[in-house]
Amino acid sequence: MTDEQQTIARLIEALPYCAHLGIRAHGGDTGMLLELPFSPHLIGNQTIPAIHGGVIGSFLETVAIAQVLWEGAVRPTPRPVNVTIDYLRTGRALTSFGRAEIVKQGRRVLNVHARMWQDDEAKPVAALQGHFLIASG
Amino acid sequence: MGKTPFTASLGAEVLTGGDDVARLRLPWSEKLIGDPATGIVHGGVITAMLDHCCGMAVGISLRKPAPYATLDLRIDYMKPAEPRREIFFEARCVKIGHEIAFTRGCAFQTTADDPIALCTGAFMFTGRGSLAALIPADGPV
Numbered sequence: 001m002t003d004e005q006q007t008i009a010r011l012i013e014a015l016p017y018c019a020h021l022g023i024r025a026h027g028g029d030t031g032m033l034l035e036l037p038f039s040p041h042l043i044g045n046q047t048i049p050a051i052h053g054g055v056i057g058s059f060l061e062t063v064a065i066a067q068v069l070w071e072g073a074v075r076p077t078p079r080p081v082n083v084t085i086d087y088l089r090t091g092r093a094l095t096s097f098g099r100a101e102i103v104k105q106g107r108r109v110l111n112v113h114a115r116m117w118q119d120d121e122a123k124p125v126a127a128l129q130g131h132f133l134i135a136s137g
Numbered sequence: 138m139g140k141t142p143f144t145a146s147l148g149a150e151v152l153t154g155g156d157d158v159a160r161l162r163l164p165w166s167e168k169l170i171g172d173p174a175t176g177i178v179h180g181g182v183i184t185a186m187l188d189h190c191c192g193m194a195v196g197i198s199l200r201k202p203a204p205y206a207t208l209d210l211r212i213d214y215m216k217p218a219e220p221r222r223e224i225f226f227e228a229r230c231v232k233i234g235h236e237i238a239f240t241r242g243c244a245f246q247t248t249a250d251d252p253i254a255l256c257t258g259a260f261m262f263t264g265r266g267s268l269a270a271l272i273p274a275d276g277p278v
Contacts, residue, residue, distance in 0.1 A: 016170040017179035020146070041146040044189075052143035053192070053207040054185025061181045077172045080180040084211040 001027030008032060008069045018062055021055060025066055028099060032066040034059070036096040036116075043093075051091035056116060060085060060128035063098035064112040068132055071102055081109060083130035091125045094118045100128075108134055139193050149186060151193070152225075159193035161186060161226040176220030183244050183254045184212050186226045191240035191258035194228040198238070205238065208259040218253050222246050228258075237261055 001009065005027030012018055012025040012034070021042065024035040036042075036059050044052025061083055068078045100114035114128040139151035144161075147169065152160035163169070163186055171179025188210055195205055218224055227249055228242035242256040243249050 015173065015179065016168050017182060018171075020168040021181075041142050043142040044144075046142070050206075052141055052185065052189070053210070054181075054188040055143055057184035057188060057210060057212075058179065058181025061179075061184060077174075079217070080212075080214050082211065082213045083180070083184065084209065085184070085207075086209045087207045090206070 005032060005070065008066060011069070012062060012066050015062075017058070021058060021062075023059065023062055030101070031070045031099065032063070034063045034066055034098045036098070038093045038095055048090060049093050051093070051096070053085075053087060053091075056087065056091050056096075056126045057083070057085045057128070059096065059098055060100075060114045060116055060126060061130065063114040063116070064100045064128060064130050064132065067100035067102060067114070068110060068112060071105075078110065078132040078134070081131040081133050083128055086127045087125075088127065089123065089125045091116075092118060096125065097121070106134075110134060139189075139196075141189070143185070144189050147182070147185070149189070157194070157198060157229060159190050159197060159226075159228045161190050161193070163224045163226070165221050165223055170220075175217075177217045178220070178224070180212075180214060183214065183218065183224070184210070186224070187212060187228070187242045187244055187254065187256040188258065190226040190228040191230075191242045191256065192260065194230040194240050194242070195233070195238045195260045198230040198233055204263045205260045206263050208237065208261040210256060210258045212254050212256045214254045215252050218244075219246055224253065225249075228256075235262075 009025035098116040104111040169178040244254040
């Protein structure tokens with residue numbers, strides 16, 4: 001992990017909501033790699049058991065933000081304009097991972113795609129497409 | 138219905154309305170913060186609560202309980218939530234089909250016509266067999 005990735009990782013992990021979820025951030029080849037260890041308080045469906053869809057959405061949004069920070073596109077925290085989340089598979093009681101890419105960097109808005117998986121990156125649990133505002137205010 | 142370990146961990150409360158609108162209240166707490174400089178809650182908090190509220194709206198529109206899962210969710214963030222204030226969530230199921238239920242939701246702090254965020258969610262029934270019996274005869278259209 002580079003110094004830059006280390007700085008962003010600590011920043012992400014220190015956000016109170018991310019700390020509540022238990023998100024950990026690492027550096028990857030193409031940017032940031034985020035990890036969400038399973039914890040009982042993340043459950044949305046106790047019978048399966050499955051991670052709450054809202055946890056998955058929150059994690060993916062954080063994955064997108066981490067990548068935006070790493071690419072140096074905006075400081076401090078980018079503001080979401082909108083996000084669309086596709087739920088593809090059940091989020092099981094396992095550790096989840098996520099990475100994102102900036103698809104288009106405009107002058108005002110960034111288009112970011114993020115995906116989350118568990119034991120196989122080729123079988124994503126969920127995918128997010130979002131727009132984030134560059135200009136503050 | 139309405140309580141899960143996750144939403145309980147955020148401090149969310151289910152509000153009862155006695156109608157077909159699902160309502161949640163989320164009291165302010167430090168753990169919701171996504172931007173420590175301003176104290177603004179993490180966008181994911183709004184996403185999570187709207188997902189939950191839309192899911193509840195599906196549940197209260199069914200004749201009898203059936204398993205379903207979020208298929209997709211779109212959130213538009215109108216403005217940041219004001220720090221240190223509670224947030225309310227409302228959602229309605231606009232259509233229940235045999236396979237899919239469609240919902241609309243809203244997050245606000247003062248009134249629903251001044252939203253923090255709006256959302257559209259689709260839910261898929263995951264159980265086996267016909268779900269026709271689940272659809273309310275005079276249900277939402």
